[in-house]
Amino acid sequence: MWMFGQSVINGLLMGGVYALAAVGLTLIFGVMKIVNFAQAEFLMLGMYATCLLVDVFHSEPYAMIVPVAAIMFIVGYIIYLLIVRPLVNKEGVNRFVLLTLGLQSFLQGLVQVVFGTDYRTVKSATKGSSLFLGEYSFAVPRLIAMGVVLILFAILAVIIKKSEMGRALRATSENSKIAAMMGINPAAHFALAFGLGAALTGIAGLLLTPMYYTYATIGDLFGTMTFVVVVIGGMGSIKGALIGGLLIGLIEALTSSYIAMDLGTAGIFVVFVIVLLLRPQGLFGGGAREV
Amino acid sequence: MTKKNNAIIRKNIIILVIFLAVFSLLPLVMTQNYLTSMMVQCFLFAAMGVAWNLIGGYADRVSIGHSAFLAVGAYTSYIMYLDFGISPLIGMFVGMIIAGVLAYLIGSLCLGLRGTFFTLSTIAFAEIFKNILLHFREVTNGSYGLILTYSGDDPVNLQFGTKTPIYYISLVLLAAIVLFNIFFEKSKTGYCLKAIGEDEDAIRSLGFNTRNVKLRTFIISAMLTSLIGTIYGFYLAYIMPTSIASTPVSIKIIVVAVIGGAGLLWGPVLGAFIIIPLTELVNATLGSISGANTMIYGLVLILIILFRPKGVLSLFIEGGWVNKKIKSLRKIKTEV
Numbered sequence: 001m002w003m004f005g006q007s008v009i010n011g012l013l014m015g016g017v018y019a020l021a022a023v024g025l026t027l028i029f030g031v032m033k034i035v036n037f038a039q040a041e042f043l044m045l046g047m048y049a050t051c052l053l054v055d056v057f058h059s060e061p062y063a064m065i066v067p068v069a070a071i072m073f074i075v076g077y078i079i080y081l082l083i084v085r086p087l088v089n090k091e092g093v094n095r096f097v098l099l100t101l102g103l104q105s106f107l108q109g110l111v112q113v114v115f116g117t118d119y120r121t122v123k124s125a126t127k128g129s130s131l132f133l134g135e136y137s138f139a140v141p142r143l144i145a146m147g148v149v150l151i152l153f154a155i156l157a158v159i160i161k162k163s164e165m166g167r168a169l170r171a172t173s174e175n176s177k178i179a180a181m182m183g184i185n186p187a188a189h190f191a192l193a194f195g196l197g198a199a200l201t202g203i204a205g206l207l208l209t210p211m212y213y214t215y216a217t218i219g220d221l222f223g224t225m226t227f228v229v230v231v232i233g234g235m236g237s238i239k240g241a242l243i244g245g246l247l248i249g250l251i252e253a254l255t256s257s258y259i260a261m262d263l264g265t266a267g268i269f270v271v272f273v274i275v276l277l278l279r280p281q282g283l284f285g286g287g288a289r290e291v
Numbered sequence: 292m293t294k295k296n297n298a299i300i301r302k303n304i305i306i307l308v309i310f311l312a313v314f315s316l317l318p319l320v321m322t323q324n325y326l327t328s329m330m331v332q333c334f335l336f337a338a339m340g341v342a343w344n345l346i347g348g349y350a351d352r353v354s355i356g357h358s359a360f361l362a363v364g365a366y367t368s369y370i371m372y373l374d375f376g377i378s379p380l381i382g383m384f385v386g387m388i389i390a391g392v393l394a395y396l397i398g399s400l401c402l403g404l405r406g407t408f409f410t411l412s413t414i415a416f417a418e419i420f421k422n423i424l425l426h427f428r429e430v431t432n433g434s435y436g437l438i439l440t441y442s443g444d445d446p447v448n449l450q451f452g453t454k455t456p457i458y459y460i461s462l463v464l465l466a467a468i469v470l471f472n473i474f475f476e477k478s479k480t481g482y483c484l485k486a487i488g489e490d491e492d493a494i495r496s497l498g499f500n501t502r503n504v505k506l507r508t509f510i511i512s513a514m515l516t517s518l519i520g521t522i523y524g525f526y527l528a529y530i531m532p533t534s535i536a537s538t539p540v541s542i543k544i545i546v547v548a549v550i551g552g553a554g555l556l557w558g559p560v561l562g563a564f565i566i567i568p569l570t571e572l573v574n575a576t577l578g579s580i581s582g583a584n585t586m587i588y589g590l591v592l593i594l595i596i597l598f599r600p601k602g603v604l605s606l607f608i609e610g611g612w613v614n615k616k617i618k619s620l621r622k623i624k625t626e627v
Contacts, residue, residue, distance in 0.1 A: 112582020
């Protein structure tokens, strides 16, 4: 029973981070209808940004949420302008697939060239500390991550639902042509979505720094996971990303504890394929989505 | 139509014969082991590109899971050779059968999915497969991989002291796969595939069973990739999940095909002869800087997609940039 309870706790806490990493992807997909295969590299860039800022300011990584988000927003925005924008309104979904695959290799290689292959860590008072509730332990960095994730999801939900910007984003997401007729500039909102998506995934990176080493290829560890979360939750659905993330964390933790430690990811992908076949639009995805 | 087809087939076969002749004679003048090794990589990646091109180029269904089929071929023949002493010449056919069955299962599950969803599902399967390789340590030796120890020349088991035999083996393999594709491209299935790549709904409305066509092609593509995997594995003499079953390997195959020209017969061949020497050049000049290679791959892919989405070869074919230049030059000549 203890093992089950502890697995559920670990899984849900990890799932929160997956959810945040994935919400950037789902946001970009929702608005632009493209899958960004380089999304996990935004996570990696967020981790590096955190490491550098912490080195400079000697502060807790968590104090750097706003600057990291700002940096990542700018990074996402510039990447959009440079390479994604020229392809908007052109035929072929696969061009985006190939383009973002190229971007993924490029960013990964670039970071390796600039920062080397050393593993970096940040100093944090929370590292390695745990809280205990009865016989169950809660790792503090994971608890903080979960808290931040829930707050960010709440803020995001309010922005998307209530603000003028959110309405425009939703309109563009539903039908960018008609949105354009209503005086919304789709290209501007594509850029906004790309920047926001990069920023959110960047924050997920920041939250990971006290738990994981920072290195150039860490994106590979989370990359496919974020696709799975988004497909299971429903492409473009923000609620779906949260629930999908938690579900994936849970499945991974349970497979690792009960079947085999190193088959955790395989368990997820099996569930992924099942969802893809039975409900390709995901748990919370809209009805008929042509992708 | 058939006359034109025959002319194209004949032209392609002539190109293939010239290609074979040139590269058969090349080892006479090129004696450096290093260059021979690079050519082997060119041939093998060109072959992988051609195999990937069937489903990823003609039908425009991008698979990022082909590393799994490559690994099936390599691991099957390694395990059969190391554990049971069975020659890889037999192992490669067993590998092809396994890859075919696997492709049938994956294909019949996922080929109905549209566009990006199919791509995502291929990643998922490749990841599952890599995890399986890592998990069943007793058979695959987990993340340490499997090693061939060289103990003298042994042609039946593809063990050679020099690189020259493997050079000819991979050249012939490439030529055979290209030859197959010359005819495949002009078959009914080939035309149907191109139509699927353009507009699947339209061709389906004409009464074609597109799912069957895609499935058949996916199986062929997987089996060919597995066959190449055996040769590639024995060329490397050392395989592990991260070197042969990982996403970067799939991406390398895609880069080869796309740079040359996805959906064009000679595209992947040209692509391999561009990207592999470029890689070696980067290794030679910036070898000490890790990541430079990955970065260049990414950059080249981005630039190609932005400026030449049909690949370098599209410059040379009918209506391409080079063709137009030649035509305009001829025009000037006649006017003069």
